[in-house]
Amino acid sequence: MGTGSVQKYRDLVIFGSSEMALLAWYYFTHDTDYRVVAFTVDDSYSESFADRRHEKHGLPLVPFSQIVTEYPPSLYDMHVAVGYKGFQDGKLQTLREAKYHQAKNAGYNLASYVSSKAVTWPDLTVGENCFILELNNIQPTVKIGNNVMLWSGNHIGHETVIEDHVYVASHVCVSGYCNIGERTWIGVGATVRDFCTIGSDCFVTMDASIATKKIENGSVVIGAKSTILPVESPVALKLKTRYFNA
Ligand SMILES: CC(C)(COP(=O)(O)OP(=O)(O)OC[C@H]1O[C@@H](n2cnc3c(N)ncnc32)[C@H](O)[C@@H]1OP(=O)(O)O)[C@@H](O)C(=O)NCCC(=O)NCCS
CATH class of the missing domain: 3.40.50 (Rossmann fold)
Structure with a gap:
């Protein structure tokens, strides 16, 4: 030969x-x-x-x-x-x-990228034109559709399905048995409970914490904002004194 x-x-x-x-x-x-x-x-x-x-x-x-x-x-x-x-x-x-x-x-085969520094398992299915960056931890039995972007450092729990055109920013935790609908966008640091179905076209903003099992199509999920205390705040002074001088 x-x-x-x-x-x-x-x-x-x-x-x-x-x-x-x-x-x-x-x-x-x-x-x-x-x-x-x-x-x-x-x-x-x-x-x-x-x-x-x-x-x-x-x-x-x-x-x-x-x-x-x-x-x-x-x-x-x-x-x-x-x-x-x-x-x-x-x-x-x-x-x-x-x-x-x-x-x-136009007839092109649309190449997907899955980082060599992501953790994946042999049964992972990934569609076309995906872009999956480093340190994603994708557990066994996960299914990922077409044109999905997983920025760096997410956890995608077992049995979860991510549908087409979804974008997941960094350090998002999607627990097991979830379904993320088409075109949904999930911001940095969001947390999704297990067995949660998120509909299509949802905007899950940064730091949102989803504790319910169903999010309707098109919803916006807003995370709790941090309370920022200025340096002159008595509460700020009390917290720093107790924590760092105890
Ligand atoms: C949702 C998000 C975009 C809001 O950011 P922002 O525009 O800087 O936030 P603001 O505090 O200016 O709020 C914007 C508007 O929403 C309103 N809003 C914010 N939180 C609200 C709440 N809980 N309820 C009602 N309205 C709210 C604000 O009142 C404001 O309206 P106004 O301009 O009429 O006052 C931001 O929190 C976010 O999640 N960004 C994504 C970051 C990310 O994941 N980046 C990764 C990129 S790869």
């Missing part, structure tokens, strides 16, 4: 050109077998507003209308790396979802 030519790297086009795209370039370049060969953005964006920071990597920024001919889906994969903005018709993160469909409809 001949050895043939073995391609060590697969080639990847990143959709986006701003901070999210540059981070995607970094993670894919340093922690996968992919080689990023180009960035792409919508034509209008590439002509007038494109952020030129991608140029420091010496890679072309190709208008989306030309990408299929210059970097055809038969030879190149794509990863859509845009931010979580967009709120339309009751839906959150509409930009990410729209660009995911745009790339998919």
Whole structure:
């Protein structure tokens, strides 16, 4: 049997050109077998507003209308790396979802990234175009849909299902047997109890603590804010004195 030519790297086009795209370039370049060969953005964006920071990597920024001919889906994969903005018709993160469909409809295989520094198990299922960063602790039997972003350091408990286009910021604790609905956004440090169903398009703000079993579609969950006592506050003085001088 001949050895043939073995391609060590697969080639990847990143959709986006701003901070999210540059981070995607970094993670894919340093922690996968992919080689990023180009960035792409919508034509209008590439002509007038494109952020030129991608140029420091010496890679072309190709208008989306030309990408299929210059970097055809038969030879190149794509990863859509845009931010979580967009709120339309009751839906959150509409930009990410729209660009995911745009790339998919153009025929691309949408590459997912799962950090080598995340803790995962062999039965993990992850859909297309996911971006799962370091120190996520994803327990056995978890199912993750398409276009899901898990920023660094979350705990995702066993039997939990995360549906398409969900964004989870950092240090979120999702307990076991939860279901997180499409496009829901969960802010830093939030805590979700076990057996909780969070609907679609929910905005779970930072430090929210969900102790109920059902959150309806479109809800906003607000965490308790810290009380900040100024230095001259008698209560502040009492607390510091007791705690640090006891
Ligand atoms: C929800 C969040 C966006 C609010 O931040 P903020 O805008 O700085 O907060 P503010 O205190 O200015 O509140 C904004 C508005 O909501 C209102 N609001 C805040 N908490 C409220 C509450 N518990 N009930 C009713 N209204 C409330 C405020 O009154 C204010 O309205 P106003 O401008 O008319 O006065 C913020 O707490 C949050 O969760 N951010 C996400 C951070 C995060 O996870 N980042 C990760 C990125 S990767």
